[in-house]
Amino acid sequence: MNGKSLLVGPFNRVEGDLEIRLDIAGGRVTRAEANSPLFRGFERIMLGKRPEDALTITPRICGICSISQSMAAVLALADLAGAEMPPEAMRAAAILHGVENLCDHLTHFYLFFMPDFARPAYAGRGWHGQMAERFTAAEGSGLRAALEARARLFHIVGLLGGKWPHTLAIQPGGVTRAPSARDRIRMQADLRQSRAFLERQLFGAPLESFAALETAEAMAAWETGDAGLFLRAADDLGLAAMGRGPGRFLSWGAYPLPGGPGWSGGLWDGALHPADPAMVAEDLSHSWMLGGAAHPMQGETLPDEDMRETAYSWCKAPRYGGLAIETGALARQAVAGHPLARELAEQAGVTARVGGRLLEIARLQLLLEDTLAALRPESRFMERAELPREGEGVGLSEAARGSLGHWIRVEGGRIAGYQIIAPTTWNFSPRDASGTPGPVEAALVGAPVAEGEETPLSVQHIVRSFDPCMNCTVH
């Protein structure tokens, strides 16, 4: 079989637009280039605006992780102002953010990732009939159930935040709505519904037992619920060895709470290191951007309107200490120290990524329940936060898909610099000056391609296992 080139895209069932160019030889992918073909220029739009406008504009980068963008902007402004939310506001903000992340994970699993297993190409596999019933795109019973569970969960965001997507209630000084005791009871009822959905449909067992899994072997033996169905198919298709990432995992730390973050941040590469934002630089050698590599506080966004031949994406290539890193639920759980996640981080393939996300779903439901139980209504939910006319601020947060950072520079009361590095910017970055591919580009090398396959199934599984959000990637 001779080498050939294949363009896969537009990818559906991802947030936003994505194209991947593959070189194929001997039935395997030998090289991959990820292109984000959508550019809107948010970082340019922010220039000259008042800093507080970031709270309204940046969430609109993405309609699915909008609270994550809102949190990062809030934290950047709070850093600029030297402000901190009162403890109860931290809890309320963590609940808002956590519910969005939980819903994003459900959307990814039920609407975007699993429908690939219901494809006719897998007919004849032992699990296909069940998959088709549960996960056929736009029709499967699992999809419908997940949509309903999500809608119910978003009542919590509605209650605390007024509306979703694009909630405005989180501010540098706290949250604008002080929930009452009655609100708390309503939210608890919503969380009970969510637990019921997870235990009946996703895990088919108490979620504490999934959260307590300690080894990859124990996870592989999980049989119940949609999670069990996935693991069965994953085992049959050998997805554990497919789509290996760089093995370096970043998390900025998630859910700032009064006693410290719900899940602590760091860099995991088999050992744990502190995460240092000073180590971050964005390389522009293969993106249609002008200028040199820079730390986001100095970085600029100057699109190369000639779209030069040597580049192939609007996405910049962020690197940590010069290296490509992977970010997401698996990274977050491995960095936070969960034994199962750390074992999965060694595999670092499709099964590990999805398994890490399932683990986080179970743990996030528990975290939300605990945070809500600790929330004391009728206390102080807002402090004064005055924004200075000059200064800098960094807002580091964790979206469902991984590490998100906002870097703001203010001069004369106006924004003089605003740079954003989103999770998918890390995961779907193009090559850097040394020619090192981005995480998904590297993960695709070696993926099997059957004769005559135009949209290889292995590529679909690998790409979607990262849960790309292309809207956020380039912004």
Add this chain to the structure above:
Amino acid sequence: MSQIETFYDVMRRQGITRRSFMKYCSLTAAALGLAPSFVPKIAHAMETKPRTPVIWVHGLECTCCSESFIRSAHPLAKDVVLSMISLDYDDTLMAAAGHQAEAALQETIEKYKGNYILAVEGNPPLNEDGMFCIVGGKPFVEQLRHAAKDAKAIISWGACASYGCVQAAKPNPTRATPVHKVITDKPIIKVPGCPPIAEVMTGVITYMLTFDRLPELDRQGRPAMFYGQRIHDKCYRRPHFDAGQFVEQWDDENARKGYCLYKMGCKGPTTYNACSTVRWNEGVSFPIQSGHGCIGCSEDGFWDQGTFYDRVTDLTQFGVESNADRIGATAAGVVGAGVAAHAAISALKSAQRKSQTKNEDA
């Protein structure tokens, strides 16, 4: 086989019972503000008329409209609407990928030529020949023109498609352009908001599917049934406005008491939308109820009005009884109606000329 099935057939196929179907018809009538006598008419229309195919395309956007849509209030309403339109082509939710997906789009266009509704989420960027938004190797603006050519009508979902939204904020780096400035020869219904309320989206689409015509539109092309009143008119904090009780700071006592947010920059007094009546997330709340002012996201240009926390200053020009049409008319009257109309026509012509030359170049 080429005959299109009726809505009722589709619903039966989805396993929806007759009882649920009738319940859905009543709900629809209620949501659209129609008298109960309309229920049998809706039922009859759905039983006998071929369903209307819908093509849903995405340009420069953030997918928030889709996100809102799939959380419509009544699970049945959502199910029915989803199966009715069955999203003949929608690249966020559909099963096919890559070339198959493009083939599916082409097939839908040909099969339902002249009969389908084109739902547009997001807008086309026109700078650099549209290279800032590429779908299937071609600028989105081309896909949009192609899909619009044989559409019966177009729905512009959200602030992006209707007006441009934040990506069109100064300096509008990609020249993000609303749909009606690119497609000038089709009926367009604007459903603005960032995103629009889910029930407004399903309400509009159900109305069009049931009655086979556009709902009554206001001067700006928005469905009057949902955009006929200001948020301020039905705001539960309105008594505090009338009594002069305002929040002055996020952390003050008045904020805790739930006073009016006008001084915090609330745009409720100048924004036409159903937030204060229909509310969000299945009727749970809306931004003002969460203690933050309205930013006016269903109004043209809301993103470039100074900071979002500037106070509305042109409040005294009209009373509670005004509607968007009357205010629009007043504004046009000030400018000189003739001049405005002339300007609009020339803009239209020049847009058409431009699109023609562009087509010839391509």
